[in-house]
Amino acid sequence: MNRTARVKRSRRLDPLSLAGLGCLLLLVLVALGSLVHAGGDPDAIVGPRLRPPGPGWWLGTDNLGRSMLPRVMEGVGTTLLLSSAAVLVTAALSAGFGILAGYRGGYLNELIMRVVELLYSFPAIVLAILVAAVAGPGQLAAVASIVLVTIPLMTRLVRAAAVAVAERDYVTAAAISGAGLPRILGRHVLPNVAGTIAVQGTYALSVGISVEGGLSFLGFGVQPPQASLGVLIRQGGTYMMAAPWLIIGPGVVLVLAILSINVLGDGLRDRFEPRETRSLI
Amino acid sequence: MSALLEVDGLEVDYGTARALDGADLRVAAGEAVGVVGESGSGKSTLGAAIGRLLPRQAVVAAGTVRVAGEPVLDLPPAALRRLRRQRLGFVFQDPIASLDPTMRVGAQLRLVLRAHGRDGRESPGGRDGGRGGADVAFHLARVKLDDPRVAAAYPHQLSGGMAQRVAIALAMAASPELLVADEPTASLDSQVREEVLNVVFALARQAGTSIVWLSHDLPAVARRCDRVAVMYAGRVVESGPAADVLGDPVHPYTAALARSAPAVAVPGVRLEPVPGRPPVLTGPSPGCAFAPRCPFAEDRCATERPEPVRVGAKDVLCHRAAELEVIA
Amino acid sequence: MILDLTDVTVSFTTGPPLRRTRLDAMRGVSLSVAEGETLGLVGESGSGKTTTSRVALGLQRPTSGTVRFDGRPFPRRRKDLAGRMQAVLQHPHWSLNPRMRIGQSVGEPLAVLGKAAGELVPEALEQVGLEAGFAGRYPHELSGGQRQRVSIARALITRPSFIVFDEAVSALDVSVQVQILNLLKDLQAEYGFAALFISHDLGAVRYVADRIAVMRGGEVVETADAATFYSAPEHPYSRQLLESL
Numbered sequence: 001m002n003r004t005a006r007v008k009r010s011r012r013l014d015p016l017s018l019a020g021l022g023c024l025l026l027l028v029l030v031a032l033g034s035l036v037h038a039g040g041d042p043d044a045i046v047g048p049r050l051r052p053p054g055p056g057w058w059l060g061t062d063n064l065g066r067s068m069l070p071r072v073m074e075g076v077g078t079t080l081l082l083s084s085a086a087v088l089v090t091a092a093l094s095a096g097f098g099i100l101a102g103y104r105g106g107y108l109n110e111l112i113m114r115v116v117e118l119l120y121s122f123p124a125i126v127l128a129i130l131v132a133a134v135a136g137p138g139q140l141a142a143v144a145s146i147v148l149v150t151i152p153l154m155t156r157l158v159r160a161a162a163v164a165v166a167e168r169d170y171v172t173a174a175a176i177s178g179a180g181l182p183r184i185l186g187r188h189v190l191p192n193v194a195g196t197i198a199v200q201g202t203y204a205l206s207v208g209i210s211v212e213g214g215l216s217f218l219g220f221g222v223q224p225p226q227a228s229l230g231v232l233i234r235q236g237g238t239y240m241m242a243a244p245w246l247i248i249g250p251g252v253v254l255v256l257a258i259l260s261i262n263v264l265g266d267g268l269r270d271r272f273e274p275r276e277t278r279s280l281i
Numbered sequence: 282m283s284a285l286l287e288v289d290g291l292e293v294d295y296g297t298a299r300a301l302d303g304a305d306l307r308v309a310a311g312e313a314v315g316v317v318g319e320s321g322s323g324k325s326t327l328g329a330a331i332g333r334l335l336p337r338q339a340v341v342a343a344g345t346v347r348v349a350g351e352p353v354l355d356l357p358p359a360a361l362r363r364l365r366r367q368r369l370g371f372v373f374q375d376p377i378a379s380l381d382p383t384m385r386v387g388a389q390l391r392l393v394l395r396a397h398g399r400d401g402r403e404s405p406g407g408r409d410g411g412r413g414g415a416d417v418a419f420h421l422a423r424v425k426l427d428d429p430r431v432a433a434a435y436p437h438q439l440s441g442g443m444a445q446r447v448a449i450a451l452a453m454a455a456s457p458e459l460l461v462a463d464e465p466t467a468s469l470d471s472q473v474r475e476e477v478l479n480v481v482f483a484l485a486r487q488a489g490t491s492i493v494w495l496s497h498d499l500p501a502v503a504r505r506c507d508r509v510a511v512m513y514a515g516r517v518v519e520s521g522p523a524a525d526v527l528g529d530p531v532h533p534y535t536a537a538l539a540r541s542a543p544a545v546a547v548p549g550v551r552l553e554p555v556p557g558r559p560p561v562l563t564g565p566s567p568g569c570a571f572a573p574r575c576p577f578a579e580d581r582c583a584t585e586r587p588e589p590v591r592v593g594a595k596d597v598l599c600h601r602a603a604e605l606e607v608i609a
Numbered sequence: 610m611i612l613d614l615t616d617v618t619v620s621f622t623t624g625p626p627l628r629r630t631r632l633d634a635m636r637g638v639s640l641s642v643a644e645g646e647t648l649g650l651v652g653e654s655g656s657g658k659t660t661t662s663r664v665a666l667g668l669q670r671p672t673s674g675t676v677r678f679d680g681r682p683f684p685r686r687r688k689d690l691a692g693r694m695q696a697v698l699q700h701p702h703w704s705l706n707p708r709m710r711i712g713q714s715v716g717e718p719l720a721v722l723g724k725a726a727g728e729l730v731p732e733a734l735e736q737v738g739l740e741a742g743f744a745g746r747y748p749h750e751l752s753g754g755q756r757q758r759v760s761i762a763r764a765l766i767t768r769p770s771f772i773v774f775d776e777a778v779s780a781l782d783v784s785v786q787v788q789i790l791n792l793l794k795d796l797q798a799e800y801g802f803a804a805l806f807i808s809h810d811l812g813a814v815r816y817v818a819d820r821i822a823v824m825r826g827g828e829v830v831e832t833a834d835a836a837t838f839y840s841a842p843e844h845p846y847s848r849q850l851l852e853s854l
C-alpha cells in the first residue's frame with residue numbers, strides 16, 4: 001500500500017493560496033487583454049453618459065459616455081504594472097542592502113538600518129505625497145513612492161534572514177576557503193534568503209497596489225486620461241450617489257487584488273518559512 | 282511484557298533511494314533498546330518514522346508502526362499530536378538545529394515544563410515563575426549543566442556538547458513513555474557522557490520509560506541497553522540481548538562491527554575497516570544486502586532475501602546463521 | 610611553526626541585560642602546530658576547544674594575546690589565505706549549503722582558487738566512502754554521517770597546509786571512522802599537512818595525533834607527545850581522562 005498522500009506533507013500550496021494565485025493570474029490575464037482592447041477601446045465613447053450596466057457597456061458608462069469595462073481592464077493593467085515594477089526595484093534594493101547589512105554588520109549595518117528606520121517612521125501616504133511633491137505627479141512618482149514605502153520592512157526582514165544565514169557553518173566554511181564577498185553573498189547568502197524575498201515581495205505587491213490606489217485617488221499618481229484603479233475610483237467618487245457602478249467596479253477589483261495577493265503571500269510564507277521545521281535527519 | 286513500540290516490515294523511500302527495506306523493531310515497556318548501524322544504514326529514518334516525523338520527500342512504501350497499539354502512520358493529525366505530546370520524546374541527531382535559536386535555553390525548558398505538569402498531564406495554565414526557575418535549574422543540573430549561565434544563554438552561545446545536553450534535558454523534562462534518542466552523546470566526552478547516561482537511564486528506570494537509542498557505537502550501546510538491534514542497509518540484521526549481540530555476534534556484519542575500534546587499537550598498528558562499502562539501494566534488495574562484503578557469502582545470498590532466523594536468544598537475518606553460530 | 614597561539618584569552622559576555630556575566634572561553638592559551646604535524650586537542654565539553662579552533666582559523670579575534678599563522682598575523686583580507694587552510698566544523702547539520710548540490714559544495718574550494726574541478730570531486734567523495742552519485746544530491750538527502758564525510762571531502766580537496774577537524778569523526782561508525790582516519794594518515798604522509806584534531810574520542814586522537822593538548826575550563830593543562838601522554842600523563846585531569854579509555 002502506498003501511503004504517500006498521508007505521510008507526506010504537501011509540497012504544494014494550500015487550496016486557499018492556490019485560489020489567491022488563480023485570482024491574481026486572472027487579473028494579469030485581464031490586464032493583458034486590455035492591451036489588445038479585448039473589452040473594447042477604453043477611450044471610445046460608446047453611449048450615453050452615466051448609464052448603469054447593460055448590453056454594450058457591461059460595467060456601465062462614465063461621465064463622458066465611455067464604457068467602464070475596458071477602462072477597468074486598463075486600470076488593472078496600469079496598477080499591476082506600476083506596482084510590480086516598483087516591487088522589483090524594492091526587491092533588488094532590499095536584497096542588496098539587507099544582505100550587505102546582515103552579513104557585514106558594523107557601521108555599514110548601522111548606516112543602512114538608521115536610514116531604513118527613518119523611512120519606516122513616516123506614515124506611508126505622507127511619504128508618498130512628499131515624493132509626488134518633489135518629483136511631480138505621475139507614474140514615476142507612483143513607482144518611487146511604492147518603493148520608498150515598501151523598502152524599509154523588506155530590508156529589515158532580509159537583513160534578519162541574512163544575519164541568521166551568516167552564522168551558518170557553510171558560510172564560515174566558504175570564508176575559510178578564502179571565498180570573496182561576491183561569492184559568499186551570491187552563492188551562499190542570497191539563495192538562502194530568496195524565500196524571504198519572495199514572500200515579502202508578494203506582500204509588497206499588495207502594499208504597492210494600495211499605495212498606487214491612494215496616491216492616484218489623491219491626484220498625485222497616474223494622471224487621466226490614463227486609467228488606473230486609483231484614478232477610476234477618484235473619478236467614480238464624484239458621482240458616487242448618481243452612478244455608484246463607477247466606483248463599485250474598480251473598487252471590487254482593487255480589494256480582490258489585494259486580498260488574493262495577501263492570501264498567496266501567507267501560503268508562500270508557510271511554504272518557504274515554516275516556523276517549525278523539524279526532522280530527525 | 283507487552284510491546285510499547287512495534288515496527289513491522291517498514292519500507293521507506295526517498296524518491297528513488299531506499300532508506301528502510303523492511304525494518305522490524307520491538308520495544309517492550311520499560312525496556313532500553315540500542316539500534317546500531319553504520320552511517321547511512323537508516324537509523325535516523327527509523328527513529329523519525331516512530332514519531333511520523335519523516336521529511337516530506339519520504340514515502341512509506343509498506344509496513345506499520347504502532348506505539349502503545351496506536352497505528353502511528355494512520356492517525357489523524359489531532360491524535361498524532363496527542364500521541365507525540367503524551368508518549369514520545371525525541372533527541373535529534375543534530376541538537377543545535379532542534380533548539381529555537383531565538384529563545385533562551387531556560388525559556389525553552391520552561392515552555393516544555395509548563396505543557397507537561399509534574400504529573401504528566403497537561404496544565405496549560407502554567408505555574409508561578411519562581412518555581413519554574415528552580416525547575417529549570419534542576420533539569421539542567423541533571424545533565425551536568427549546573428552553571429546558571431546556561432539557562433540564560435541562547436543556543437549559539439553553547440558549545441556542541443552543551444547543546445546536546447540541553448536537548449536531552451528538554452526531552453526528559455516532558456517525561457515521555459518512549460524516548461527516541463539519535464546519537465544523543467556523539468559530541469560528549471567520555472566522562473560527561475557516562476554521567477549523563479547514568480542520569481537518563483536511572484530516570485528511565487524509575488519512570489518506566491522505554492528508550493530507543495540510535496547510535497553507531499556498538500560497545501557503548503551494548504553496555505547500557507537491555508537489547509540491541511543491528512541495522513544494515515535498512516534492515517535489522519541481528520537483534521537480541523545486548524550481551525549476546527556484542528559478545529557472541531552471529532551475523533558477519535555484526536562480527537565485523539564488534540571487532541575493530543580505534544579505542545582498542547595497539548599504537549602503531551594500522552586499523553582495517555570492514556572492506557567494501559554499504560550499498561545505496563534504489564529498491565528492495567534482491568538478496569542479502571551485505572553479501573558483496575561478506576566473507577561467508579554463497580550464491581543464494583545475492584538472490585534470496587534472508588528471513589529472520591532464531592539463533593539462541595537472537596533473531597538473525599542470514600542464510601547461514603546456523604552454520605556461523607557454530608563457527609562463532 | 611604554521612600556527613602559533615601565544616597567551617590567548619577569549620572572553621564572552623552572555624545573559625540578559627543587567628545580569629550580564631563574563632566568561633573566559635580561553636584563558637592564557639599558548640599552543641603551536643608545526644608543519645606536517647597533527648595536534649590532538651582533547652578536553653571536556655565546554656572547555657574551549659571549538660573556541661580555540663575558531664581563533665586558529667582567524668574567525669574569532671582574541672580578547673588578548675597573539676595569533677600567528679605561518680609566522681604572520683592574520684591578513685585583513687581573508688582572500689590572501691585562500692586555499693591555505695580548511696576546516697571541518699562541528700555541526701554537520703549546518704556545514705553544507707542547503708541550496709547547493711553536494712558536488713558543488715565539495716568543489717567550492719577549488720572554484721575559489723579558480724581551478725577546474727575535473728575528476729577531483731568524485732575522487733574526493735570516493736575517498737571518504739561515498740559513491741560519486743552523491744555529488745548530485747542536496748544536503749537534506751544525506752544522513753548525518755554522510756554530511757560529515759562531505760565536509761571532510763571538501764576540506765581535503767585543495768590539499769591545504771592546515772586543517773581543523775572539530776569532532777569530524779564523532780558521528781561515524783567505527784568502520785567509516787577507521788577509513789577516514791587512515792585517509793588522513795595517508796594524505797599526511799603523502800603531502801604533509803598540519804592539523805588541529807579536536808575530539809573527545811581519545812582512541813581516535815591517539816591514532817592520528819603526534820602531540821596532544823588537554824584543555825580544561827578554558828586553559829591548556831598539559832601538552833605532550835602522543836606517546837608520552839598515553840603512557841605517562843602528567844596532569845591529574847589527563848590521567849582521569851585516560852582512565853575512561
Ligand SMILES: Nc1ncnc2c1ncn2[C@@H]1O[C@H](COP(=O)(O)OP(=O)(O)OP(=O)(O)O)[C@@H](O)[C@H]1O
Pocket residue numbers: 281295296298299300318319320321322323324325326327336338374497749750751752753754755780
Ligand atoms: N531526504 C532524503 N532523500 C534521499 N535520500 C535520503 C534522504 N534522507 C536520507 N536519505 C538516505 O537514506 C539513507 C538512510 O539515512 P539515515 O539518515 O536514516 O541514516 P543513518 O543510519 O541515520 O546514518 P548516520 O549514522 O550517518 O546518521 C542514507 O543512505 C541517506 O543517504
Ligand SMILES: Nc1ncnc2c1ncn2[C@@H]1O[C@H](COP(=O)(O)OP(=O)(O)OP(=O)(O)O)[C@@H](O)[C@H]1O
Pocket residue numbers: 437438439440441442443468621622623632633634652653654655656657658659660661699
Ligand atoms: N558566542 C558565544 N557567546 C557566549 N559564550 C560562548 C560563545 N561561544 C562559546 N561560548 C562558551 O564558551 C565555552 C567554550 O565553548 P566551546 O564551544 O569552545 O567548547 P568546546 O570545548 O568546543 O565544547 P564541546 O566539546 O561541547 O563542543 C562554553 O562555555 C560556551 O558556552
Ligand SMILES: [Mg+2]
Pocket residue numbers: 324325326374463752753754
Ligand atoms: Mg542518523
Ligand SMILES: [Mg+2]
Pocket residue numbers: 440441442658659660699775
Ligand atoms: Mg566544540
